[in-house]
Amino acid sequence: MGHPFPFSYEILLPGLPIFWHTFYLFGSRSEFTIFAPDNGRSRLELLQVLITGLGQGCLYGLIALGFVLIYKATEIVNFAQGDLLMMGAFFGVTFIGIMKLPFGLGLLTTLLAMAVFGYLLDKLIIRSMIGESQFSVIILTISIGFILRSVAGGIWGNDLLALETPYSGEMANIYGLMISQEYLVVIAGTIVLSLALFLFFRHSSLGIAMQAASQNQLAAYYMGIPVKRVFSLIWAISALVSGVAGTLMAPISLVSPEMGFIGIKAFAAAVIGGFGSLPGALIGGLIIGCSEQLAGSYLPPGFQKVTAYLIMFLVLTLRPQGLFTQIQQKKV
Amino acid sequence: MRFIFKTSYLQDIRLLKHNGYVFWYGLLLIAILLAPLLLDEFYIGEMAFIFIYAIAGLGLMIPVGFTGLPSLGHAAFMAIGAYTNAYLLSSGYSFLLSVALAGIISSLVGGLIAVPLKRMTGIYFAIATLAFAIIVEEIIVHWESVTGGLGGLAVDYPVILGFEMGETWQFYFICLIVLLLVLLGTLNLIRSPSGRAFIAIRDSEISAESMGINLSYYKIKSFAISGLFTGLAGALFAHRLAYLAPDAFNFLLSIQLLMMVVVGGLGTVHGAILGAIFVGLLPQAIAIAKDYLPPFIGEFPGLEPGLFGVILVLFIVFEPMGLYGRWIKFKLFLEMFPLYRKATFKRQKSYLKTERVQ
Numbered sequence: 266m267g268h269p270f271p272f273s274y275e276i277l278l279p280g281l282p283i284f285w286h287t288f289y290l291f292g293s294r295s296e297f298t299i300f301a302p303d304n305g306r307s308r309l310e311l312l313q314v315l316i317t318g319l320g321q322g323c324l325y326g327l328i329a330l331g332f333v334l335i336y337k338a339t340e341i342v343n344f345a346q347g348d349l350l351m352m353g354a355f356f357g358v359t360f361i362g363i364m365k366l367p368f369g370l371g372l373l374t375t376l377l378a379m380a381v382f383g384y385l386l387d388k389l390i391i392r393s394m395i396g397e398s399q400f401s402v403i404i405l406t407i408s409i410g411f412i413l414r415s416v417a418g419g420i421w422g423n424d425l426l427a428l429e430t431p432y433s434g435e436m437a438n439i440y441g442l443m444i445s446q447e448y449l450v451v452i453a454g455t456i457v458l459s460l461a462l463f464l465f466f467r468h469s470s471l472g473i474a475m476q477a478a479s480q481n482q483l484a485a486y487y488m489g490i491p492v493k494r495v496f497s498l499i500w501a502i503s504a505l506v507s508g509v510a511g512t513l514m515a516p517i518s519l520v521s522p523e524m525g526f527i528g529i530k531a532f533a534a535a536v537i538g539g540f541g542s543l544p545g546a547l548i549g550g551l552i553i554g555c556s557e558q559l560a561g562s563y564l565p566p567g568f569q570k571v572t573a574y575l576i577m578f579l580v581l582t583l584r585p586q587g588l589f590t591q592i593q594q595k596k597v
Numbered sequence: 598m599r600f601i602f603k604t605s606y607l608q609d610i611r612l613l614k615h616n617g618y619v620f621w622y623g624l625l626l627i628a629i630l631l632a633p634l635l636l637d638e639f640y641i642g643e644m645a646f647i648f649i650y651a652i653a654g655l656g657l658m659i660p661v662g663f664t665g666l667p668s669l670g671h672a673a674f675m676a677i678g679a680y681t682n683a684y685l686l687s688s689g690y691s692f693l694l695s696v697a698l699a700g701i702i703s704s705l706v707g708g709l710i711a712v713p714l715k716r717m718t719g720i721y722f723a724i725a726t727l728a729f730a731i732i733v734e735e736i737i738v739h740w741e742s743v744t745g746g747l748g749g750l751a752v753d754y755p756v757i758l759g760f761e762m763g764e765t766w767q768f769y770f771i772c773l774i775v776l777l778l779v780l781l782g783t784l785n786l787i788r789s790p791s792g793r794a795f796i797a798i799r800d801s802e803i804s805a806e807s808m809g810i811n812l813s814y815y816k817i818k819s820f821a822i823s824g825l826f827t828g829l830a831g832a833l834f835a836h837r838l839a840y841l842a843p844d845a846f847n848f849l850l851s852i853q854l855l856m857m858v859v860v861g862g863l864g865t866v867h868g869a870i871l872g873a874i875f876v877g878l879l880p881q882a883i884a885i886a887k888d889y890l891p892p893f894i895g896e897f898p899g900l901e902p903g904l905f906g907v908i909l910v911l912f913i914v915f916e917p918m919g920l921y922g923r924w925i926k927f928k929l930f931l932e933m934f935p936l937y938r939k940a941t942f943k944r945q946k947s948y949l950k951t952e953r954v955q
Contacts, residue, residue, distance in 0.1 A: 342720045393914055399719050400667045401913050404859055407669075407852060408909035415903025526848075529731070532724050540720070567739040574728035581725055582713040 312442060314558045320448030320517075322554020323455035325573075327510035328531030329538060329546035330462070331503040336540055338479040338499040341391065341402050345410035347528015349504050352413060353379050353511025354520045355421050358428050361512075368431050376508045383504025387497040395482075395496070410525060418522040428515035451513045458509055459547060462502075466543075475499055530557075533577035552576065610788055629773065633766040642765050647877035648772035649833045654857040654869035655783045656826030661855070662864040663787060664819040665799030666714075667723045670730030671854045674824050676737060676846035677703045678831025680744050683752045683841055692755040692762070696775075699832035700825045707824020711817040718802070730851055737843045749842040752835045772833055779826050783866055786822065795819050799864070849902065856905060860912050862919025871920040879905075918942070 328346055335343045343349075356378050361371035390409065394402050435446040466472040478485040478495045486492050518524060534553045538545025553573045561569035599617070603609050613619050633641050653675060660666040678699040685695035710729055717725055737744045744750060755762040755771060762768060786792045794815045797805035806812055835841055853876055861872025883901055916923055922942075930937045 336720075342723075390910065390914070397917070400661075400665075400723075400863075401859075401917055403667060403669075403720065403723055404855060404909060405913045407855075408906035408913070411852070411902045411906030412910070415900065415906065419903075529727065533728065536721065536724055567735055571732050571735045574732055577728055578713065578725065578732075581717055581721055 309442065310562075313444075314562050315555055316442070316444055317448060318555035318558030319551060320445075320451045320554070321558060322534075322551035323451045323547075324510055324514050324517075324527070324550070325531045325534045325553050326547035326550025327455055327458065327506055327513075328528055329535035329550050330459075330543060331506045331510070332532065332535040333538070333540060333543055333546040334499055334503045334506065336535075337543075338475055339391075339395065339496050340399070341394070342399070342406065343503070344403060344406040344528070344532075345413060345525075346503070346507060347525035347531065348410040348413040348417075349379070349383065349507040349525075350511040350514065350528065351417060351520075351522060351525035352382065353504075353508035354428070354515040354524060355417055355426075355511075356508065357512035357515050358421070358426050358520050361430070362426070362428050372512055375512055376505050379504045379508030379511075380501040384497045384501040386504070387500035391500065392493060392496070410528075414522045414525060421520075421522075423522060425519035425521050427519055428512075430516045433516040447513075447517050451517070454509060454513050455547070458506065459543075462506075462543065471495075471498070530573045533573040536577050537580050612784055633769055638765050641769050643877065643881065645765070645769040645772045646837060647873050648769075648776045649830050649837060650854075650857060650877050651870050651873035652772075652776050652779050652833070653827050653830035653854055654861065654873045655779050655866065656823045656828075656830060657854050658858050658864075658866070658869040659783065659786070659795070659823040659826070660819050661858050662868065663792065663799060664795040664816065666816065666819065667719070668726040668823075669723050669848075669851055669855065670726035670728075670733075671823075671827055672846045672848070672850035673730040673733035674703045674707060674827035675831035675834055675850065675854075676733055676843075677706055677824075678828030679835035679838070679841055679846070680737060680750065681828070682832035682835045683750050684743055686753045687750070692757055696829065696832045700829040703828020703831065704821045704825035707827075708817050708821035711820035714820070715813040715816040727848070727851075730846075730848065734843055734846060737846070744843070745841070747843065749840050752839050752841060755836055768836060775829055775833060779829065780866070780870075783826075787866070791815065791818060796864075853905070856909050859909065860919055862921030863917075865919075865921045867921040867924075868919050871924075875920065879908075 328350055331346045331349065332343060335341055335346075353375060356375040357371065360366050360374045360378075361368060364371070366374060386409070391402075391405070394405055430447075430450075432446045432450055436443050437446050437449055466476060474485070474490045475495055475498070477488065478490055478492050482492055485495075514524070514527075530553060531550065534549035535546050536549070537552060538547070538549030540546075553576060556576060557569055557572045560572040599615065601608075601615055613622065629644075632644060636644075653671070656674070657668065657671050660668050681699040681702050682695050685698055686692065690698070714722060714725055714729075738746055740746070741748075755768070757771075762771060787796070794805065794810045797808060797810055798812060798815060798819075802812060838845060857872035857876045858869055859872070860875050861870065862868030880901065883904060887900075912919065918925070926942055929941065
């Protein structure tokens with residue numbers, strides 16, 4: 266592969282520790298050049314980039330799923346979703362990394378803690394905002410995000426923490442394709458979670474009650490659905506989903522109070538998916554994850570950070586209601 | 598309680614409704630004009646800062662408070678104003694021209710960005726403005742020939758007609774003049790047909806449209822005017838910072854601006870000013886309070902953004918009409934005493950999707 270190429274990948278991915286170590290594990294650096302003209306090799310690398318993108322996209326999709334869950338049910342846009350993910354990651358680090366629980370048990374504890382956290386957040390603060398204007402709710406959730414970030418910084422410190430898992434650092438070799446296992450776990454976790462959510466909303470009575478409450482709060486109330494509790498439960502589920510995303514993300518990136526800013530990109534994913542549709546959110550996440558990785562590999566530096574927003578702008582300009590929209594026009 | 602008997606239309610649209618207004622606002626103006634003689638230089642600097650915030654707050658109030666367009670990206674306009682001003686100053690333009698151009702360019706960007714934004718409502722609008730701010734920040738980082746990139750850009754002293762305006766009190770008066778112009782502009786705007794159209798759009802897009810208001814035209818206009826004011830604030834902000842770096846104009850600044858209009862009181866001119874005073878004084882108040890708090894709280898990392906959040910939550914939950922709303926309630930309480938009823942200001946809630954105003 267002795268192809269002289271002016272850029273090393275480090276120049277193309279400045280300041281992104283998240284992705285570096287995936288690439289480092291390939292072995293010697295000279296083996297990995299991005300624009301290698303050798304066809305078979307470059308196709309493999311394209312696949313590599315795409316799979317990393319899928320893994321990253323699944324994370325975006327999971328966070329977007331959290332947004333959409335809450336939005337569908339309560340018409341509240343939770344700008345603190347990224348910070349819920351951050352809390353999830355910190356819980357994961359606490360239970361698995363610091364308290365040394367076995368991974369499965371630690372994950373379960375994390376999810377439980379997140380669910381309780383989400384439930385209480387709704388019950389204590391958000392519930393009083395039902396029926397208020399969307400704008401007030403946006404500001405409320407943004408400020409909750411600020412509070413969470415500050416509290417997390419106070420409890421766990423502002424340093425970067427790492428989470429060791431049984432599967433981290435391992436590479437899976439699939440037909441010559443080297444993929445970091447962390448990403449495989451992310452993809453698998455996303456599939457399992459989406460299936461579980463699908464079954465829950467389709468078949469359980471609580472899930473159906475949630476759908477009813479999301480379609481018309483008053484009508485659901487008349488039908489005997491405890492709308493308030495259902496909303497709190499939806500917050501619990503959404504926080505749980507972000508907990509999963511946080512724990513899956515923790516081994517890939519490092520854990521810090523600032524990691525919640527990923528939520529803004531997930532937002533773009535949810536918008537692309539149309540905000541009303543759960544599969545749309547996942548697809549939006551995948552679109553953003555893949556295109557971001559592609560932009561990072563094939564476009565000048567700086568593009569990777571804004572790809573998500575550029576795509577979102579494009580989608581919103583062409584279809585202001587999103588790609589897979591379910592929101593109808595407002596009646597007079 | 599005072600009843601004003603209106604005898605002409607001109608009286609109806611007067612800015613100062615009666616002599617009480619003339620007296621109190623005149624007193625306030627005199628106090629502000631005399632402040633540099635009486636106060637320490639540090640406080641003059643802080644007041645100039647509050648003026649800059651107030652200009653930006655008025656700029657944000659126009660889309661958020663009057664037109665009902667929730668912008669989460671107004672730091673971008675401040676950045677555009679600041680960098681335009683700094684760049685033009687460094688390439689030899691005079692101060693007055695470069696500040697004016699900073700406002701105009703920011704206004705053009707506002708108008709342009711409103712073209713795709715005008716079709717979006719509610720959350721989509723908010724998220725798109727947020728994305729706009731992030732893209733602008735990224736452009737600033739990478740357009741190094743103009744902005745200096747991450748290295749930053751130094752800002753020269755303002756020079757007006759050959760006089761160097763390096764002193765704090767001089768800068769204070771520059772900010773004051775711009776603020777007064779912007780204030781008058783805003784007050785006149787909201788009683789003009791355009792302003793009425795903005796308010797109609799805020800209250801209901803559908804009824805505004807049925808009254809013959811061209812939605813996209815007025816939304817673009819609202820954003821262009823907002824861009825002008827916020828850009829002017831940014832240009833002055835550049836002098837206050839003296840050295841520009843991209844991270845001065847991040848998401849936190851957008852939120853600070855938003856906090857200003859929310860805490861002050863959405864949809865009122867007073868609100869922008871009160872909010873600016875509040876946000877401008879808050880860091881000082883926190884710094885002073887730190888000395889008296891137990892070290893566990895005082896040394897808490899990230900105390901300031903956290904406190905910002907707490908204050909915003911408290912206002913949104915308990916006093917959505919902001920500081921000015923509180924003042925109006927208090928005034929009415931005094932005027933109506935003992936007949937004041939709490940239910941006068943009861944908030945309306947809407948539970949059906951169709952009832953909800955976006």
